[in-house]
Amino acid sequence: MEFRYPVAVAENNAHSLRYLTRNLSDPEAGQAAFEELLLELGNSVDVYPDWHPILTNPPQDGLRGASLQNLPAYKGMDHTVLFIKGFVTCPYDEAKADQLVNNVNAVTGLQAYRLDAVLYSDNAYPVVVQAVDVVLEGDGTIRSRDALAWCVQEMVKDAHNAEVAETWWNIRTNLLGCPHGSRSSIIVNQHTGSHIRKILEAMNNSGMYGPIKEWSLNMLSKKKRDTIAKTLIMTAIANYRDARRKFDFELCGEAIKAEVRDTWDDGTELRVVVVIGDSDLVVTGCYYPENGVLETSSPKGKRSIAEKFL
Incomplete structure (x- = not known):
């Protein structure tokens, strides 16, 4: 689906609001707290880029590129929602919440505090963590x-x-x-x-x-990726013989290796792997001969080779 900024923002914020308030005895108070967080931290997001200060400011301890949960500074986080500037996390243990605040406040460029409002659960102790150097532009994105x-x-x-x-x-x-x-x-x-x-x-x-x-082929439309996968998988099926699980064939000037497995040994489901070169192009899929249904993964590899099969 095409990415549309206003739609993505609305959907993410709505999902995060439900997550943080659906279990509360007073969801309206939770909603008010959530709206304050949006003003303070920006819109809700799913994943930070690798360069975000929330990920890069804490000591890595050999865990460069690690997720939030694996960074020692954030030990104790639980039931977490991310926002552009930082996150709110809702552990059930008050001592862990206090320790998390202390750990984060010891890191340059980060600050944390206990939230007075209740979020996620009436029995949770919400903590807000923010990267203080993150400034938002007028459209709500990072400067x-x-x-x-x-x-x-x-x-x-x-x-x-x-x-x-x-x-x-x-x-x-x-x-x-x-x-x-x-x-x-x-x-x-x-x-x-x-x-x-x-x-x-x-x-x-x-x-x-x-x-x-080269690996991802997402620069091509889904329709084109599906066509490439279907062409290769169905050609492999056409060249498949019961006695040969692994075999080679040629198509569009490319030498292709294929492997077909009869999943249940009854001909109802065939699992197919097609590889060109040293993983220059890879496609996998399942074919169901009884009804002619084909399910494929998105092809991976070099664009110049993949486009030969359009």
Whole structure:
């Protein structure tokens, strides 16, 4: 589905509101507290980009790139909702809530406090955590110059140990957060997202990360990806013989390896894997001969090869 910023914001905020208030004895009071958090922290989000200060400010302890739950500074968090500037978490243990506040307030660039209002459960002890340097633009997204600077800092760190360069389509979620579209998200607008992409592609083309790894084909429409998958899987089925579980065939000038497994040994479900080269293109799927139904995964690999099968 196409990403539409106003729709995504409304849906995410509504979902988070339900999550934090549905179990309360006084949901109206919970809603009022939630609306205050929206004013303080910005809109609700699902995933932070890797460069967000909420992830990068706490000591990593060898866990660089770890999720919130795995960072020692956030030990004790439970029943958590993310917002652009920070998050609210609702542990049931008051001592853990107090310790979380102390841990976070010891980290430069972060602040935490116990929320007076009740959220998630009448028996929970909500804690608000905020990255103090995050400033929002007029559209509710992170200020462009800050987002770009934080993003570049993380990209440069990755270069030292990188083996391959990841394409924009491979790591959009890591750079934009989630939910996101092709070049923007609830966290960054199109101006910022477009510049993040340009910076990534310039770094990739410089060779600083190593050879470029193509994997995601999300730059192609779903219809095209489905066509590619169907073409390869059905051609494999057409070349399948009961006595051969693994076999090769050629199509569009490409040598293709296929494996077909009869899941239940009765011909009702065939699991298919198609691979070109050294995983230059990979497609998997299930075919049900009785009714001709085909279910496939999205193809992965190199665009130049994938487009041969359109």
